[in-house]
Amino acid sequence: QVQLQQxxxxxxxxxxxxxLTCGVYGDSFTEYYCWVRxxxxxxxxxxxxxxxxxxxxxxxSLKSRVTISVDTSKNQFSxxxxxxxxxxxxxxxxxxxxxYKWNFGGQGTLVSVSS
Amino acid sequence: QSALTxxxxxxxxxxxSITISCTGTSSDVGGYNYVSWYQQHPGKAPQLMIHDVSxxxxxxxxxxxxxxxxxxxxxxxxxxxxxxxxxxxxxxxxNIRMYVFGSGTKxxxx
Numbered sequence: 001q002v003q004l005q006q007x008x009x010x011x012x013x014x015x016x017x018x019x020l021t022c023g024v025y026g027d028s029f030t031e032y033y034c035w036v037r038x039x040x041x042x043x044x045x046x047x048x049x050x051x052x053x054x055x056x057x058x059x060x061s062l063k064s065r066v067t068i069s070v071d072t073s074k075n076q077f078s079x080x081x082x083x084x085x086x087x088x089x090x091x092x093x094x095x096x097x098x099x100y101k102w103n104f105g106g107q108g109t110l111v112s113v114s115s
Numbered sequence: 116q117s118a119l120t121x122x123x124x125x126x127x128x129x130x131x132s133i134t135i136s137c138t139g140t141s142s143d144v145g146g147y148n149y150v151s152w153y154q155q156h157p158g159k160a161p162q163l164m165i166h167d168v169s170x171x172x173x174x175x176x177x178x179x180x181x182x183x184x185x186x187x188x189x190x191x192x193x194x195x196x197x198x199x200x201x202x203x204x205x206x207x208x209x210n211i212r213m214y215v216f217g218s219g220t221k222x223x224x225x
Contacts (some may be wrong), residue, residue: 034214036161043118044153044161044204044216057212060116093160100149100208101166108160 004105022094119217137205145186149208
């Protein structure tokens with residue numbers, strides 16, 4: 001069974017860069033993967049995806065600030081979101097794609113942006 | 116890409132059936148049979164319940180079913196149980212190759 005485990009800094013100041021990594025275990029890492037976030041008390045927002053070959057698709061609303069990368073040697077993929085503001089405060093989830101669906105194996109990481 | 120429209124809340128008594136709607140446009144829900152539904156309990160990650168409009172992953176109860184008509188998809192929960200109380204989100208693939216989620220529906224078991 002595929003397991004996802006994520007880690008990264010949970011407290012940032014405005015203008016800093018959010019960095020999260022998601023490790024994929026029990027998978028051949030031949031699928032594609034995404035990041036989704038959820039502000040406190042709000043709904044889900046799809047941030048973007050990356051394939052095992054490194055090709056990416058981003059949500060246009062975040063595209064100018066987002067980079068998703070992959071390290072196939074470590075079975076990991078990462079999210080960088082620069083110039084964060086309080087509006088970026090959210091629980092960030094990583095997920096594995098198959099077909100046109102997502103499986104959220106990670107536990108989520110709360111990232112708070114505050115001065 | 117705007118969020119798909121869902122009712123804020125739906126409630127039902129144990130054993131009853133409820134239906135949650137998810138309305139989009141021809142650029143997402145209406146244009147593709149790639150609608151998924153996720154269940155989210157408080158403090159937990161979303162769990163896939165339905166994919167490709169009406170397919171259940173292994174392990175998901177057959178009390179959950181999905182359908183679509185035009186730009187609106189629906190999730191029906193039959194034989195409502197206390198454990199079904201959660202937030203539910205629909206999601207659709209879109210014509211710009213990204214995914215959009217619904218606004219979310221809180222299901223309450225009375």
